[in-house]
Amino acid sequence: MAAITAPAPTTARPPSYYVRQRLLGNKPAMFGLGFIALCTLIAVLGYWVLPDNSPSANNSIVQLQKEPPGFQATILRLPAPKDSVSADNVFLTWWQGRAPRYAEQPIGSYRIVGDSLITEPYRNHSALADKSRRYSLAQITGHTGSAAELRQEVEETHIVHRTYWLGTDKAGRDELSRLLLGTRISLGIGLVAVLISLALGMLIGAVAGYVGGWVDSLLLGLMTVVWSIPGIMLVIAISLALDSKGVWTSFVAVGLTMWVDVARVVRGQMLSLRTTTFVEAGRVLGLPQSRLIARHLLPNMTGPLIVIATSNFAAAILLEAGLSFLGLGVQPPAPSWGLMVNEGFQLLGTQAGLWLTLLPGLAISLLVLSFNLLGNGLRDAYDPKTPLSHA
Structure with a gap:
């Protein structure tokens, strides 16, 4: 009689393992992550890798203005x-x-x-x-x-x-150097905006969702009012209030306009989690509310917060580019991609106008697309219904 062998025990794996496997199997998301990593490396190395490492890549040779790529x-x-x-x-x-x-x-x-x-x-x-x-x-x-x-x-x-390699702009500056250096401003403003929006949004959303009552109604009304104001108008108002249009003012202003998305997500998650068993157990044990929120509730929102952070990153880059195009964001001679698009737009109709508009516009589009692809991939990765076989 043949012996009956027991099935081999399966190895228990943490949820993060399956999240990682789904993300690694998502090719569009990995493409976006790869392009973001490349832009981050260029931004970190900065002037060390630029053909023109003068401040703001602003070495102007007037005789070489508007020369074609190559x-x-x-x-x-x-x-x-x-x-x-x-x-x-x-x-x-x-x-x-x-x-x-x-x-x-x-x-x-x-x-x-x-x-x-x-x-x-x-x-x-x-x-x-x-x-x-x-x-x-x-x-x-x-x-x-x-x-x-x-x-x-x-x-x-x-x-x-x-x-x-990418020609020169209307001032005779190296377009490649300015385009590469522009990654610092775009990624920098995205990072600062995301950090500010996460800190402010998590604080307001957590208080509104956990405390409830009139506090929730008051903070929800504040979110609704801020939500109804166009982001560009808020940035303009903040810049006027700070009486500055410098780089750091643009960073802070964009961040202060993007916290509502985070606050609404955190509030909704908090409303659904505050009645769970582990929260009730924490209350019975006498844990302070601040500890319950910071140590037990907010960590359970990691997935949604990461997804919305990538979305806000892309939105911040687009908002900064739009403000710089209008002359309300980063000021010359800083190489902002939005400002470079504006400089090329002023030359449309000439031979140089095409590539001077197309190159920074393409850089903005690729970086925003990469963050959107990564955000979609993270959303699917944190969804337990997404099969690993499709990743």
Whole structure:
């Protein structure tokens, strides 16, 4: 008689394991997460990875304005005024860039004759450069030496062949550098807005849902009033109240307009959870209300809060872009994507207007799409009815 073998025991896994498996199997969500991670890496590295690491990527060469993507130029680097050159500092460069060490000007061609460099004008763009110019090698390098040494230094250090992969804007600035640096502002304003909205929304929603009564009615009325005011109007009002239109003002203003979504979700979840058995047990044990809310109720809302945070992240990026486009958000020369779209929009009808509008607009669309895809994936991942076989 064959022996009867018992089925192998199944390993108990926490709910977070299944959430993670559903999310990892969702290809659109993983694409969104990958693009967000790439933008985050670029934002964190900042000026360290930019072709133009001047403050706000604002190194302007007027002769190179509105050049198409992929064009190349030969740049002559001349000594910059000593009072405008700061000492190299790795962390200061990462935070706010480095002042240009050279005064740059484009040239058409050059030749070295004896101890002099003779340059031809760059496409005759400048009326001041309509003829050849002569520079002494000592003037360019800033020191004296043998002609051979000076010539080698000039050709290796002071003559640069540069490729502008995404062209230049109307001020002659590198479009790629400004586009990459714009990730800092977009992700920064999204992060600050989400943190402010989560902190304020969780506080107001938790108090309204748990306490109930007239407190709930009062806070619900406040949510309804704020909900009825357009977000852009609220940001404008907050900016006027703070009497500023700087970067940090835009960050705070956008965050203060997005807490209602969080508060309504937290209030609804709190109303359904406050009558559960574990909450009643906590009351019987004499636990303070603040501990019940912070340690036992809010952690049970992690899933919905994460989903709404990703949605608010995308909404904050769009709101900041719209405000900057209108001139009410981040101010020049900061490279905000919305401001860059506005600069390109002013040139529509010209050859440069198309890509100067399309490139930052595409960056905004891809980043917002990525957050929406990730939010949809998180919503499905936290839904226990979503089968793992489809993930």
